[in-house]
Amino acid sequence: MASLRDLGLSEYEARAYRSLLNIGPTTAKELSRASDVPMGRIYDVLNSIEQYNLVRSQTASRPKKYVAVEPATALDRLLDDKKRELDEKAEQYESIVDDLAAELDAAEPVEEQFWTASVGPEETIDLLLERLTAADQDIVMVAADPAPRMDIRTVGDEVLAHLEDALDRGVSVDVLMTRELVASLSENVGQRYQKTLQQREDFAVRTSDDVTGSFNIIDSVEVCIQVPNPLASQEVFGMIDLKDPEFAADVHEEFYPTWERATPLEF
DSSP: OOOGGGGTOOHHHHHHHHHHHHHOSEEHHHHHHHHTOOHHHHHHHHHHHHHTTOEEEETTSSSOEEEEOOHHHHHHHHHHHHHHHHHHHHHHHHHHHHHHHHHOOOOOOOSSOEEEEEESHHHHHHHHHHHHHHOSSEEEEEEOSOOTTSOHHHHHHHHHHHHHHHHHTTOEEEEEEOHHHHHHSOHHHHHHIIIIITTOTTEEEEEOTTOOSOEEEETTTEEEEEEEETTEEEEEEEEEEEEOHHHHHHHHHHHHHHHHHSEEOOO
């Protein structure tokens, strides 16, 4: 069950506030007795929840009296405090990531073959986005018709966002896709293409009816090949990521003639 402790109050603070709601304006001594908060702690507890703006005090009375702020207002204040804490934490983590990004330099790439694979639509997209993020020089993306089990509109937005980030890093991007896939993309993708990408010299999109599979070439040394389900060809089975400069060169050689024949995309 939800409790005031979930919003940051201690056990004693939660008891004191609940008791104030039940008994109305009261002194610290009476509140200690009603809430089972030790008398030696009650003033610290009251000062604490007063700082949370959960109680109001009547300083002119002797002894001093306290009254609880209405629950709706009190809970909103606790929620606002938590949101501020989360925002501060997020800024702190972002700063840590920026510092570590500059500190953690990757070793020089090893010139040997390496491959990995993912299975399932979500895992396939995760691997694809990861490899797009890793690109330093160039990306070639070849995309066939969308698979029914993939939310192509959402995926298209995510992929485009990663391609935009890559362009900002100085990576050139060539995208070859079918017209059917273009029609499946969200309106947002088309608008972003027209407004921010179409004029960039390092970004190009073309369409071709000869595209029957989906793969990506990263930095001319790595190939990500989408694998269709052998028992249901219109579904995504997984993705194979192979780092092999010679194989990547062979794939690019096969890609280039189709790219030359393809039609530049105009939304």
